[in-house]
Amino acid sequence: MWWFQQGLSFLPVALVVWSAASFVFSYITAIVLHHVDPLVPYISDTGTIPPERCLFGIMLNISAFLGMATMYVRYKQVYALNPEKSKIIKLNKIGLILGLMSCFGLCIIANFQKCILYYIHVVGACLTFGIGAIYMLVQTVLSYLMQPELHSKDIFWIRLTMLLWCCSSIVSMFVSSVVLYSGLYGMNLVQKLHWDPQEKGYTAHMISTVSEWSLAFSFLSFFLTYIRDFQKISLRAVVSLHGQTLYNTAQSFVTDEQTLLIAGSI
Numbered sequence: 096m097w098w099f100q101q102g103l104s105f106l107p108v109a110l111v112v113w114s115a116a117s118f119v120f121s122y123i124t125a126i127v128l129h130h131v132d133p134l135v136p137y138i139s140d141t142g143t144i145p146p147e148r149c150l151f152g153i154m155l156n157i158s159a160f161l162g163m164a165t166m167y168v169r170y171k172q173v174y175a176l177n178p179e180k181s182k183i184i185k186l187n188k189i190g191l192i193l194g195l196m197s198c199f200g201l202c203i204i205a206n207f208q209k210c211i212l213y214y215i216h217v218v219g220a221c222l223t224f225g226i227g228a229i230y231m232l233v234q235t236v237l238s239y240l241m242q243p244e245l246h247s248k249d250i251f252w253i254r255l256t257m258l259l260w261c262c263s264s265i266v267s268m269f270v271s272s273v274v275l276y277s278g279l280y281g282m283n284l285v286q287k288l289h290w291d292p293q294e295k296g297y298t299a300h301m302i303s304t305v306s307e308w309s310l311a312f313s314f315l316s317f318f319l320t321y322i323r324d325f326q327k328i329s330l331r332a333v334v335s336l337h338g339q340t341l342y343n344t345a346q347s348f349v350t351d352e353q354t355l356l357i358a359g360s361i
Contacts, residue, residue, distance in 0.1 A: 117154030155205035166194035
């Protein structure tokens with residue numbers, strides 16, 4: 096059995112590979128069609144003009160679904176490992192809510208392009224990266240609380256490193272973006288897809304774009320730390336019939352009652 100076939104480890108692998116592919120494919124398409132500059136454009140700029148916009152949107156929507164599935168499995172695993180620790184259970188629930196909000200933000204980014212609905216796009220980015228960073232913080236705290244009983248200290252330190260990487264990228268991107276869009280270097284820069292290295296504001300632009308790519312890959316790197324944990328878990332659905340037919344008949348109701356009684360006795 097291959098390592099990615101053990102448990103549900105394929106979920107974080109699929110999330111990371113698919114998300115990275117969505118960035119790379121839209122970037123390559125935008126470069127080939129000369130829609131953006133080859134040297135580190137904004138990720139959002141590579142998904143602004145058709146046809147890469149269509150590819151960017153559908154792939155990120157799938158990434159959001161994979162993210163929700165991964166975060167749910169993580170939630171179930173932490174709960175199963177700590178059924179009687181109220182502090183961990185509470186943090187675990189908070190983490191799931193934050194994670195789902197972050198995935199919803201990713202859907203907003205995918206479907207509301209930067210050059211068309213800028214402010215809605217920014218809201219999606221804040222949900223994805225801002226709330227997502229808090230999700231990473233919660234998971235790092237959970238890793239701290241569960242070591243060394245449930246896993247080694249190495250996992251905690253690795254996740255803490257990914258969190259610090261994420262936070263430094265957020266700070267760098269925020270500061271450079273504020274400087275860039277402050278009005279010192281012109282107006283309507285949101286619509287600008289091509290930059291000349293001799294232009295004013297080019298340095299702030301490059302710092303902002305590099306920080307955005309760094310931020311995105313800090314998230315992907317964090318989810319890679321789930322692979323070994325997910326090798327130790329599997330989920331299954333249990334089918335429970337409330338009747339032998341799909342008719343609302345008296346016989347069906349009797350069967351329902353019997354089924355419920357049997358289920359209750361178990």
